[in-house]
Amino acid sequence: MILDLLKKRKSIRNFTGKDVPDEIINYILEAGRLSPSGGNEQPWKFGVITDKALIHDISQIAYNQEWIIKASFLVILCTYNIAQSHGGRDVQKARFPRHSKIIEELDDEIYSKLHMEEHQTKIPGTHMVIAALEHGIGSTWVSYFDVDKLTSFLNLPSSYIASEIIAFGDPASNENVTVKKDLNELVFRNKFESWFSRI
Ligand SMILES: Cc1cc2nc3c(=O)[nH]c(=O)nc-3n(C[C@H](O)[C@H](O)[C@H](O)COP(=O)(O)O)c2cc1C
Numbered sequence: 774m775i776l777d778l779l780k781k782r783k784s785i786r787n788f789t790g791k792d793v794p795d796e797i798i799n800y801i802l803e804a805g806r807l808s809p810s811g812g813n814e815q816p817w818k819f820g821v822i823t824d825k826a827l828i829h830d831i832s833q834i835a836y837n838q839e840w841i842i843k844a845s846f847l848v849i850l851c852t853y854n855i856a857q858s859h860g861g862r863d864v865q866k867a868r869f870p871r872h873s874k875i876i877e878e879l880d881d882e883i884y885s886k887l888h889m890e891e892h893q894t895k896i897p898g899t900h901m902v903i904a905a906l907e908h909g910i911g912s913t914w915v916s917y918f919d920v921d922k923l924t925s926f927l928n929l930p931s932s933y934i935a936s937e938i939i940a941f942g943d944p945a946s947n948e949n950v951t952v953k954k955d956l957n958e959l960v961f962r963n964k965f966e967s968w969f970s971r972i
Contacts, residue, residue: 778906783950785911786840788942792823794846797908801941802848804904805897811864816890817897819847820927820935834926835938838857844940845910848901848924850894853885853932886920891936898939911944922924 798821805819822828823846831849832841841847843938865888866873876884902912915938 784913785944787945788843789945790843791943801901801904804900808897808900811889818851822847834922835915841940845942848939849934849935850898850937852890852894852936894936910939912939
């Protein structure tokens with residue numbers, strides 16, 4: 774059951790350093806491939822980094838988060854700006870009509886870094902984290918890094934950015950899961966205020 778796996782999930786930053794077999798890496802990537810995306814655009818590429826020297830360099834780009842060095846492999850979730858012919862900024866304008874003028878006028882570079890597709894990479898990443906759990910592989914998301922630096926370090930084409938890193942590896946210890954808010958603090962039924970005023 775997926776819930777049983779999720780109840781055991783926690784971010785793992787302490788890895789044994791043991792290699793993860795290619796079959797398991799491919800299983801994890803396959804889970805990412807099967808993700809939904811707006812218009813089925815699949816606006817992503819998945820970079821798999823197993824080279825220890827590169828993992829070391831990437832930990833420095835992630836503002837020296839040293840724990841990353843012992844990961845068996847990293848997945849870099851890369852994304853690109855959807856072409857205007859496939860919706861482009863029109864999708865954002867439809868989602869935020871009050872701000873459509875600003876969205877229209879935003880500089881291309883800034884727009885491409887803030888666009889919706891960056892957030893869409895959270896979906897394949899989540900699939901991958903769950904698929905990894907099935908094989909006892911731990912992981913931690915990493916957003917705290919210099920996006921421009923990692924993008925050029927990986928030689929990504931200019932239309933792409935490296936939007937997220939996930940560090941995967943064999944967990945070195947059995948840590949307690951992180952406490953989460955109770956459902957009654959998170960869920961509202963129908964309209965927000967009337968529901969939360971009851972609790
Ligand atoms: C999008 C995202 C970005 C994150 N970035 C980092 C990061 O840069 N460094 C880090 O050590 N942990 C990072 N984390 C892990 C969070 O700190 C962790 O998920 C949170 O403390 C909850 O703990 P849990 O994952 O064990 O439930 C990130 C998590 C998410 C979802």
